[in-house]
Amino acid sequence: MKLKRRTEIVLETRETTVIRFHRRVFVFCRSCRKKTLHLSTAQASRVLSLPVRTIERLAASGRIHATAADDGRPRFCADSLVAVDET
Numbered sequence: 001m002k003l004k005r006r007t008e009i010v011l012e013t014r015e016t017t018v019i020r021f022h023r024r025v026f027v028f029c030r031s032c033r034k035k036t037l038h039l040s041t042a043q044a045s046r047v048l049s050l051p052v053r054t055i056e057r058l059a060a061s062g063r064i065h066a067t068a069a070d071d072g073r074p075r076f077c078a079d080s081l082v083a084v085d086e087t
């Protein structure tokens with residue numbers, strides 16, 4: 001009986017996305033206890049490639065840090081977005 005030879009090739013890929021925002025807003029994040037870059041709902045959605053509703057749900061659950069801007073709209077702590085993206 002002839003033995004079959006088997007070769008396994010494993011490829012690992014890594015992707016880095018760089019998104020530049022025209023206007024950057026730094027706000028004090030109570031959870032991080034420091035000033036961090038804060039993003040709008042649309043920007044957070046773009047960064048995580050998730051729908052706006054998911055961003056809002058993650059904020060409601062506390063997985064991402066949300067702060068109300070002066071205009072009343074939510075802003076999301078970029079540092080907390082990074083933590084969500086890595087899970």
Ligand SMILES: [Zn+2]
Pocket residue numbers: 029030031032033036065077078079080
């Ligand atoms: Zn934060």
